[in-house]
Amino acid sequence: MYDPLVNAHPGIGAPHSSSYWVDTAGVAPQDDGPLTHDIDVDVAIIGAGYTGLSCALHLAREHGVRAVVLEANQVAWGCSGRNGSFARISGGRVPLAELISRYGEREAKHYFAEMTAALNTVRGLIREGNIDCDVQPDGVFKVASQAKHVDALKREVGLYNDVLNYAAQFVSEAQVQDVHRGAESFGALYMPDGFSMHPLKLAWGIHRLAREAGATVHVGSPVVDWTSSKGSHRLVTPGGVVTARKVVVATNGYTSTTLNSATAGRVLPVHSQIIVTRPLSAEEKRQTLPGSECMFDTRNLLSYYRRLPDDRILFGGRSAITGRESESPQHRQNLHDALCRKFPALTGIEVDYNWGGWVAVSESSLPFIYRLPELENVFSGGGYAGSGVSFSVQVGKRLAQMVAGDPKPTAVDFLHQSPKRFPFQPFLRMGQRMAYAWYRFKDAQ
Template identity: 70%
Template sequence: MYDPLVDSTPGRSQPHTPSYWVDTAGAAPPDDGPVQGNHEVDVAIIGGGYTGLSSAYHLAREHGIKAVVLEANQTAWGCSGRNGSFARISGGRVPLATLVEKYGRDTARAFFAEMQQALQTTRDLIDIGEIDCDKQPDGVFKVAIKPEHVAGLKREVEMYNGLLNYPARFVDAAGVQQVHAGAESYGALNLPDGFCMHPLKLAWGIQRLAREAGAKVHPGSPVTEWTSAAGGHRLVTPGGVVTARRVIVATNGYTSRKLNPVLTGRILPVHSQIIVTRPLTAEEKVNSLPGGDCMFDTRNLLFYYRRLPDDRILFGGRSAVNGRDAENPVHRQRLLDALCRKFPVLKGVQLDYNWGGWVAVTNNSLPHCYQVSGMQNVYTGGGYAGSGVSFSIQTGKRLAQMLAGDARPTPVPFLHEAPKPFPLQSFLRVGQRMAYAWYRFKDAE
């Protein structure tokens, strides 16, 4: 598997990783083919996932700027086409209480408002574009895996209600059984906003909207060389050269270490893996996930899961530390064992799908959207830490605003600051392996 910390390029025109999403997405929408020849453009966007496609759409639709998207492989080849399918009020991986402690109540409120707007931006795109992405009814549950986690969930509810004036609620164990049967369900935090959908269909819908607005989308066009001068940026692809006055980098967890040295070391790619079962029987549904809500749990290394429209269960979580180990069957088995601990009725269930990909974690576990220091007219966004379906789409919108002249389109200071480089980068994966061992030990206590 392509490993951004090791490999110099994600390849060229690689097919999508086999997955449930690929098998059920239907035909890909039209694109503009790989770059051929030399082109001078105003804006080039590197990366054809949610962030890049959203940037292209919003630049064209709201600012009259028709950008060119350069994607190494297929559009939505990375996180956007292989994620867990939850569009939530989320961004990064920092608890609300920690946000308040570190940044203050006003900044925490502003960031929450931005995450709410991100979800609304996603809804709006689905509605405006009539994107058929199997959108499910709203409902998100954070489920306590141990009795001692209940008190923490109740404190979270109080913060949502009091600090944010948001109608979160606590659901007791008996109530949780109505939506989450089986074991490891001692209560839950319920958020009324947030929905599941088909992530690849969503990405392809945004691609269609971007091209209809005037953007160009070029798959099979990795940037293999990047040089800058006073007149702009020279981006070399296998089929030609794109010279752009302004550049957006939207590669997130798939950013090659060779793309540009200024960006190196600010993102840690973390592997997340997903399994999907065969369709469940009526009895298995009743005794596992009777509803179709977004579910995740209170582990340090959390699991996320849902019932799909065709009655399969999707179940995901952290797995390999590096790309060499990503195909090791031990990770698939670990997820299956965890699924069956939660839902004993599924013991021995057949798995029909198994795939994984890289999510992007920053030093502070928060997303970013900023103008790159030391480079003229270069902007980037990412760092969603596995919670980025809606926030990546919003980041694309914010990047478009920044290119159009609004230097800080949100009142959240940390969003517009470059994430600090990780220290001791040669030992990042060693530290990650040790952290995983510790978290698994704590989760098993």
């Protein structure tokens, strides 16, 4: 498996990895094929996931700029086509109490407003673009996997209500059984805004809208060399050279450390894995997830899950440390064990799909939308920490504003600061391995 800390680039025109999403997405929309000759452009966008496609779309629609998108493999080949499918008010992985402690109530309110706007941006694109992506009814539950987590959830509900003026609710252990049967459900924090959908269909829909607006999307065209001189950027692909005045880096967790020294070391790629079961019987649905709401738990190494429209269960969580380890069947088994522990009625259930991919965690565990100080007219967004389905689309929109000349398109100061590089980079994965061991120990208490 491609490993951003090891491999120079993700590949050249590789097909999508096998997954439930790929098997159920239908036919991909038309792209512009691999780049076959040298071109000179105003804006080049590296990466055709949610961020890059949204940036291309909004540049064309709102700023009259027809960008060229360069994708190493296929549109949404990375996390945008592999994720857990939750579009919600989220971004990064910093608890609300810690966010308020770090930045104060005012900044937390601005950030919450931006995350809310992100969800509405996705809703708007789906509606206006007639994107058929199997949208499910709203509802997000953060489920207490242990009884001792209930008090923290209640405090979090209080912060949402009192500081953010948002109508989050605490759901008691008895009440949560209406939507989440089985074990490890001692109560929940409920957010009324947030939905699940088919993530690859969503990406393909945004791709279609971007090309209709005038963007060009070249697949099979990884950037294998990048040099800059006198305000111009030379991006070398296997089929041709792109000379660009402005560049947007939208590769997030798939950013190779060799892409450019200015972007290296600013995110840690973290592997997340998903399994999908066979379809459930009516009784199995009744004993597990009667509804279709988005679910995730309160473990340090959290699990996320939902019932799909065809009555399968999607279940995901953190797994391997390196790309080489990701193929081990043990990670699939670990997810299966966690699913059956949570829902004893599914003990021994068959798993029909198993896949994984890289999410990106920044040093602050929060996203970024910034202009690189080391390079002229280069912009980047990412660091969603596995919570980026809606926020990545918003980041693409904000990057388009920055490319068009707005230096700070949001009221959130920390979003526009250069993300710090991770210290001791040769030892990052050793530290991650130690952290995972500690988290597993804590989750078992």
